[in-house]
Amino acid sequence: MLGPIRESSVRSLPDWAMIATAVLASAVAIQLMTELWELTLAYAGALIVFIVVLRSAMKRAPDDAEAKLAAPDWSVTVAAIERPDVATVITERSGKVVCANSRYGEWFGFYNIPPQLALDEDSQERLARTAREAWRKGEASTDALVGTSGRWHAVLRRAGRGQNYLVWELAPVETVDLAARLVRQLDDKLGRALGIAGIHAVAVSANGEILGTNGEFARRAAGEIPANLVGREFVEYLTADEYDRIFYAREGTSGDDLRLIHLPIVDPDIIDQKQSGEPPVLFLIIEGGLSSGNSAALPEIESLLALLPLGLAMTDREGRFLFANKAFRRAAGLETHGEIPPYPSDLVVREDKGALADSIRRHAAGTPSSGAMPVRLHSTPDDPVALSLAGVRGLGEAAVLLSLKDTTEETRLKRQVAQATKMQAVGQLAGGVAHDFNNVLTAIIGYCDLMLLRHAPGDSDYDDIQQIKANSNRAASLTRQLLAFSRQQTLRPQVLQLPDIVSEVSALLKRLIGEKIRLEVKHDRALGAVRADPQQLEQVIVNLAVNARDAMLSQGDSGTLTISTRKVSARDVRALKNEILPPGNYTALIVEDTGEGIPADNIGKIFEPFYSTKETGKGTGLGLSTVYGIVKQSDGFIFAESEPGQGARFTVYLPVHVPVPGEIVTQAKIETEPRAAFGGTGRILLVEDEDTVRAVAERALVRQGYTVTAASDGEEGLEVIRAGGEFDLIISDVVMPTMDGPAMAREIRKIKPDLPILFMSGYAEEQLRREIDIASMYFLPKPFSVAQIGEKVAGVLGAARG
Incomplete structure (x- = not known):
């Protein structure tokens, strides 16, 4: 780089010599003409200043050229993202479009900024949520975006040297x-x-x-x-x-x-x-x-329609049935080989009879046309079906062709999917409620402990405070059941055999159900092993057995409870035609009773939390919801079947565990520590966004001899460390606004790599294991008492100090 610069300077010397000579000559000329030194000096000074300014401008010109060359060349990016089957657009954090390929312009328009594209309102909202998720996680996707020109699948990714751009890829969904x-x-x-x-x-x-x-x-x-x-x-x-x-x-x-x-x-x-x-x-x-009165073609038409899988039938001009194939009879709820009623209107409920008869007469008398109308059949009055009608000519007596699709299986699958979706949404709500309620209970239990330190047994307030704390602990057990339903509790899975679990819990079940209810246990041979938490599986069996007992005792004082295990192969799963249960090998746990059964209106709600058909005060409505959560968290499935008056049957499908050669069972990354003496010394940074929880924890730790610095969120805690704060332990909540606990911990570890961290959360420890990968990390579940946080902190500091 020095060579070119020196050469440029040398080349410029003659130019500057000529300029200096010209300035001197012009100054001498002015002096000779005016003989005024002041004017000569003013002229020379102004000229020199002009030359200096010109030289500075010439020096900046190359810098401006280099800046222009350093600007992003988006034409290269456009060439890289040009694809014939995908619309691609790149936006900044502000939402401004920086470049897009030709497909984006053709399908959505270059001036349309995502997510405000030619989509319906729901699709735009989902696309906006996906964009926020992509900015947060780095990548996100969404399906079934409905637009004016079709359906779209979108994939969004962060990109760029500073991750300051978002790449949107929208591909059409084939129909x-x-x-x-x-x-x-x-x-x-x-x-x-x-x-x-x-x-x-x-x-x-x-x-x-x-x-x-x-x-x-x-x-x-x-x-x-x-x-x-x-x-x-x-x-x-x-x-x-x-x-x-x-x-x-x-x-x-x-x-x-x-x-x-x-x-x-x-x-x-x-x-x-x-x-x-x-x-x-x-x-x-x-x-x-054929002439219009000739019906010789009808047998040929019947033979043709009988072979088609579509539900087809024909009527004459008076609206009477001439023919109906097997698929039509099956869809209409008729016997395959039985007699069909005289008129199609006889198949529908009373409210739809007139409209259907009028529609058939209109198609029979008018020009050839086709249409469809919703009707409710006698066999399924709650589920409308689409009946298609088409007027035909030249087929003798036949005047109207009817088409009916068998939607029984489709309706059943839609109900199953809707139920699964609803349970997922209720589970998320229950988990959020349990987390927030745990914060409230932490404050109540903590303040009770602090008050008990100032009261001795026998005081007038001591028993009242103990009663408040006992009820708070009871509420905490309810939140644990809600966490079980929302699949956010801690599980310790093992590879086990279901018959062993049933055998261990059988003695307890006999005492629970009483002497008047008979217990029968049946097992298949060659059952596959499953991977689940044995204690939680025992809870599943006990809850199902208790519900069965209550159902049988409500209609008498006796009955039979049957618990069985069964081998279910992939072929058996396909035979079930269950859209929810994926094909595979399962070991099934079946609990049956001879009680009064579950009404059809209630069977879709029994797994929802706090839903109970028992009398007030005889159940919390969390038994079956806890079962549902444990089964789903164990990657299993549960289904309920019942006919009123014929008992109920609950079937739990757990996938067969397939061991991998050389498989290593990874232990939890969250470390455990030995129990230590209550109290101690040390400097603690406490980070908690809930004011009441932060106040209780701070007071509890200060009373035990620790020096505590409190912060209300992750950013404030990080600033304390960056400001030079020295601490022996960090105690932090997991979920906080702006910067959560794990994000703060990762930034602190860059400054203090060996500083131990104790997370406290109302969510499950198992969930933290999956989402947080930080060494020397410990866990304290909410709600906790003053003694529990003291013992935990002493144990963590003792382990850290060796």
């Missing part, structure tokens, strides 16, 4: 194209099978263009291969005579007349078909025309 699928099938075995049966099939778009045909139609209509007909007008290949009989145009009226069956290709999952536009149409063409 099922029923028309394209049908076209492929017409060109495959289905089309050939229809051709062998003498049926010509052609799929036609809404504007009348051919989408695809089977070979028989292509041969008869045009004498060409099916591929050559795609895109041509369907009506070009048909003609009609004065009697409105239809013929192939290639054969003319001398050929066989044709019958056309018109079937709209609609997606049964789209409720509002009007929003999806005019659907394509499948035409089935059969040779041999």
